[in-house]
Amino acid sequence: MASTQSLPMLLEQFLKLPETKPASEFINGRIYQKPMPQGKHSRLQFKLCDAVNQVAESQKIALAFPELRCTFGGRSIVPDVTVFCWERIPFDANGEVSNSFEIHPDWTIEIVSPEQNATKVIRNILHCLRHGTKLGWFIDPEERLVLAFLPGEEPRELNLEQRLPVPEFLELALTVNQVFDLLKPG
Structure with missing residues (x-):
C-alpha cells in the first residue's frame, strides 16, 4: 500500500477530505489507500461479521462492522472487521448507530x-x-494462517484445528480450518 501524498498533513485535514473507494487511511501524517478487496477477502469479511452478529447482536452483547472508519490515537484506520462491545457503540439521538467512531475497537480483524x-x-x-x-x-x-495478537503478548501463530481466541465478552468457537472453510459457499 503506497502513500498517495508526499507531504505530511494533519488528521483534521484528512477527515475533511471526501471518502475514497477503496478506503484511505491516515497513518503518521500520510494517506494510504487500501487495495480493492478481492473474492476471498470479501467472503471472509462478510462471513466473520455475520458469525459475530448472529451470536451477539440480538442479546446486545456486541456488533461487528465491515470496513468501519475508526479514528483514535492520531490515526484514522479502516480495519476489515471491527467488533465493539454493545456499551461502547456510539448511538445518535435516534438510537441508531452513529456515523462517527472516534474510539478503538474491542476486537480488530485484518484479512x-x-x-x-x-x-x-x-x-x-x-x-x-x-x-x-x-x-x-x-x-x-493464501498461507491459511491466522496470527492472534493480545495486549502484552507475542503474536500467536495458529493453524489447522487450533481454536482461535475471542474476546471474553463473546461466545464464539472457531478453529483456523473453520475460518477458511467459510470461503466455500453453501
Whole structure:
C-alpha cells in the first residue's frame, strides 16, 4: 500500500477530505489507500461479521462492522472487521448507530490481500492494541494462517484445528480450518 501524498498533513485535514473507494487511511501524517478487496477477502469479511452478529447482536452483547472508519490515537484506520462491545457503540439521538467512531475497537480483524503490505496491516493491529483493543486477528488466506495478537503478548501463530481466541465478552468457537472453510459457499 503506497502513500498517495508526499507531504505530511494533519488528521483534521484528512477527515475533511471526501471518502475514497477503496478506503484511505491516515497513518503518521500520510494517506494510504487500501487495495480493492478481492473474492476471498470479501467472503471472509462478510462471513466473520455475520458469525459475530448472529451470536451477539440480538442479546446486545456486541456488533461487528465491515470496513468501519475508526479514528483514535492520531490515526484514522479502516480495519476489515471491527467488533465493539454493545456499551461502547456510539448511538445518535435516534438510537441508531452513529456515523462517527472516534474510539478503538474491542476486537480488530485484518484479512491481508495478495498485494497488500502485511507489515502496515500488522502495525495497525498493534496501534489498536496500544490504545485499548483486546484482540487482533491477522488472517492470511493464501498461507491459511491466522496470527492472534493480545495486549502484552507475542503474536500467536495458529493453524489447522487450533481454536482461535475471542474476546471474553463473546461466545464464539472457531478453529483456523473453520475460518477458511467459510470461503466455500453453501
